[in-house]
Amino acid sequence: MVAEAQRRPGKANDPVTLGEVRQFENEFAALYVPAKLAEYQDRTIYSAGSIMSGHTLKHLLAAAACFAILRYFQTRRPIA
Numbered sequence: 001m002v003a004e005a006q007r008r009p010g011k012a013n014d015p016v017t018l019g020e021v022r023q024f025e026n027e028f029a030a031l032y033v034p035a036k037l038a039e040y041q042d043r044t045i046y047s048a049g050s051i052m053s054g055h056t057l058k059h060l061l062a063a064a065a066c067f068a069i070l071r072y073f074q075t076r077r078p079i080a
Contacts, residue, residue: 028069028072032062035058035062039055041054
């Protein structure tokens with residue numbers, strides 16, 4: 001009975017759809033692919049503005065990609 005009272009109504013209890021999984025995969029790819037590109041273009045990025053190297057940008061984008069994965073695990077639900 002307590003567990004039933006703790007359940008949140010609405011979408012939180014619905015099974016996850018394949019579209020929602022794909023959304024998280026796309027978020028991850030949209031951050032990780034530019035991170036890898038920044039790694040390969042390290043000197044070019046640094047010479048363009050001399051503010052941040054491609055290596056630093058790679059780490060920032062990779063950290064954002066990890067955050068997208070963390071959000072996925074925090075919000076996941078059983079697959080239908």
